[in-house]
Amino acid sequence: xxxxxxxxxxxxxxxxxxxxxxxxxxxxxxxxxxxxxxxxxxxxxxxxxxxxxxxxxxxxxxxxxxxxxxxxxxxxxxxxxxxxxxxxxxxxxxxxxxxxxxxxxxxxxxxxxxxxxxxxxxxxxxxxxxxxxxxxxxxxxxxxxxxxxxxxxxxxxxxxxxxxxxxxxxxxxxxxxxxxxxxxxxxxxxxxxxxxxxxxxxxxxxxxxxxxxxxxxxxxxxxxxxxxxxxxxxxxxxxxxxxxxxxxxxxxxxxxxxxxxxxxxxxxxxxxxxxxxxxxxxxxxxxxxxxxxxxxxxxxxxxxxxxxxxxxxxxxxxxxxxxxxxxxxxxxxxxxxxxxxxxxxxxxxxxxxxxxxxx
Ligand code: PMP
Numbered sequence: 613x614x615x616x617x618x619x620x621x622x623x624x625x626x627x628x629x630x631x632x633x634x635x636x637x638x639x640x641x642x643x644x645x646x647x648x649x650x651x652x653x654x655x656x657x658x659x660x661x662x663x664x665x666x667x668x669x670x671x672x673x674x675x676x677x678x679x680x681x682x683x684x685x686x687x688x689x690x691x692x693x694x695x696x697x698x699x700x701x702x703x704x705x706x707x708x709x710x711x712x713x714x715x716x717x718x719x720x721x722x723x724x725x726x727x728x729x730x731x732x733x734x735x736x737x738x739x740x741x742x743x744x745x746x747x748x749x750x751x752x753x754x755x756x757x758x759x760x761x762x763x764x765x766x767x768x769x770x771x772x773x774x775x776x777x778x779x780x781x782x783x784x785x786x787x788x789x790x791x792x793x794x795x796x797x798x799x800x801x802x803x804x805x806x807x808x809x810x811x812x813x814x815x816x817x818x819x820x821x822x823x824x825x826x827x828x829x830x831x832x833x834x835x836x837x838x839x840x841x842x843x844x845x846x847x848x849x850x851x852x853x854x855x856x857x858x859x860x861x862x863x864x865x866x867x868x869x870x871x872x873x874x875x876x877x878x879x880x881x882x883x884x885x886x887x888x889x890x891x892x893x894x895x896x897x898x899x900x901x902x903x904x905x906x907x908x909x910x911x912x913x914x915x916x917x918x919x920x921x922x923x924x925x926x927x928x929x930x931x932x933x934x935x936x937x938x939x940x941x942x943x944x945x946x947x948x949x950x951x952x953x954x955x956x957x958x959x960x961x962x963x964x965x966x967x968x969x970x971x
Contacts, residue, residue, distance in 0.1 A: 623735065630732075638934040639961060641952040644776070644806075644913050646834035648883045648955065658872050665868045673859040678867050682842050685874045686828070689818050692844050695854050696862050700805060700829040700841030704729050707801065707825075708737035709856045711767045721766035723752055725777060725942035727803065730770045742766065746944060750778040750907070752786045758793055767798040773814065774806045777938045777950045779909030781810055791821050799849065801825045806911035808833050808884035809891070815844065822846050830870060832912055833880045840870050887912050887953050894951070894959045901967055913952045918970070921947040927969040933962060 616625065635642070650658065675696050682694050697703035711718045720734040724743035731741040744760045747753050761769070769790060774781045791800045800823060802814035807828055815826050825845040830838065840862060843853070873880065895914050899906045905917040915938070918924060925937040936950040954962065 633934060635934050638932045639954075639958060639965075640934050641954050641958065641962060642934045642936045642950075643836075644832055644911070644952050645836050646832060646880075646883055646887065646912070647953075647958060648834060650834075651879065654876060654879065658869065661872045662865060662868055665864050667864065669864070671860050671862060671864050671867055675862060675867065678862070678871055679842075681871055681874045685877050686842075687813065687815050688844050689815060692818055693847065693850055694842040694844045695850050695857060697841040697843070697857070698861050698866075699831065699839040700803065700827050700843070701729055702861060703827055703841045703843045703853075704733045705737075706853055706857050707768060708733045708739055710853050712737040712739055718767040719764045720768050720770070721757075721760055721764060722770040722772075723757065723775075723782075725938070725945055726770065727772050727776045727805075728941075739767075740764075745942075746775075746778070748944065750775065750780045750944070752782050752790075754786055754789065757790060761790070761793050761797060765797045766794070769794055769798065769800045770803055771800060772803040772805070773812075774810050774910040776805070776911065777913075777915060777936070777941065777945065777948075779907060779911045779913060779915050779950075781812065781910045784812075784814075787814065788817070788821075791817075791824055795821075795823050799823045799825050799845070801827050801843075803827045805829050806832055808881070809888055809912045810910040811888075812910075818844060818846075822849075825849065830873065834883055835870065835873055835880075838866050838869050838873075840866055884912075890956060890959055891953045893956075894953060894963070897959075897963050898951075898966075901970060903970070907948075913950050915945075915948050915950050917946075917948050919947060921949050924966075924969050925949060928965060931965050931969070933965050935962075 679694050688694060697706060717740055719740045719742055720730060721742045722730045723746050734741040742760055742764050744756045771782060771787055794800050804813055804826060807813055818824055818826060825843060827843045829841040891909060891914060895906045898904055898916055903918055907915040921939050928935060938945045938948050938950050
């Protein structure tokens with residue numbers, strides 16, 4: 613038996629590595645990044661701010677000042693705290709680690725299609741993932757969800773709000789009914805990665821629902837490279853999750869950069885507002901193209917359905933345009949492409965090239 617066979621789990625050996633395409637020289641509209649950089653004067657001031665950070669010291673693992681700023685600027689209810697992660701990706705790993713009991717297999721539930729890391733992280737931690745298909749209009753299939761909760765008694769239900777890759781918001785009444793149905797079984801995580809573009813949140817419901825967790829990130833706001841996620845819940849839940857968090861998981865440069873950014877949150881909020889306007893403009897323009905269905909989005913991307921999506925995607929690639937072909941992810945996404953909202957100029961360029969590729 614080879615070393616690899618001897619030590620690496622068979623299910624890991626069979627996996628493909630998470631693939632990120634090389635995007636140098638491409639019109640990059642595939643990863644829900646904010647296309648705007650910081651204004652130049654702010655870049656300079658951020659540079660000066662970071663120059664004073666003590667790189668020789670470990671971070672202080674309580675992250676007290678950073679957390680206080682997050683609570684103050686990002687709408688965390690009074691009396692509620694957050695824990696921080698190296699992106700919300702790491703928070704998902706932390707949740708999986710804390711829930712992976714040894715005495716019985718715990719289950720993770722989510723409507724599908726949704727963000728792939730819920731299932732992947734569950735699998736790595738030894739949890740069973742149960743995916744319940746959304747309805748054809750991407751709303752929650754409440755009968756099937758409630759049945760799955762009764763049958764599988766999941767430890768956690770993930771609801772991406774808005775959902776990726778469909779872009780829609782689930783009905784709040786449905787979400788509250790699921791939180792209620794889960795109250796003796798497990799937690800419900802409202803993953804609000806796209807909250808800056810949806811402008812709605814489950815945050816205000818935290819005090820009423822001890823099994824509700826709200827997870828967010830600064831990635832889509834314009835700080836994807838910085839890697840910071842945060843998560844709020846009852847103090848009792850947060851204390852348990854915090855025990856499995858690596859103590860220095862957020863580095864001092866990230867800590868300082870996010871504190872600086874939150875002192876200038878208006879700049880990011882303005883960028884999010886123009887991306888929301890651009891989303892409406894791009895959606896309207898796309899829906900005038902022949903054979904294109906644009907799905908309603910509350911995120912910084914739009915999903916379109918068309919015939920021969922694979923061929924159009926390949927043609928776009930040949931013209932150095934990178935979007936995401938989600939058609940093979942799930943049967944409900946057959947012939948769907950996901951387009952991240954760019955600057956007005958990028959969106960114009962995309963529209964021209966997309967229209968040309970349809971011909
Ligand atoms: N949640 C959802 C729904 C996402 O789509 C993403 C990123 N695509 C994440 C979480 C991860 O975000 P982060 O950059 O904070 O790891």
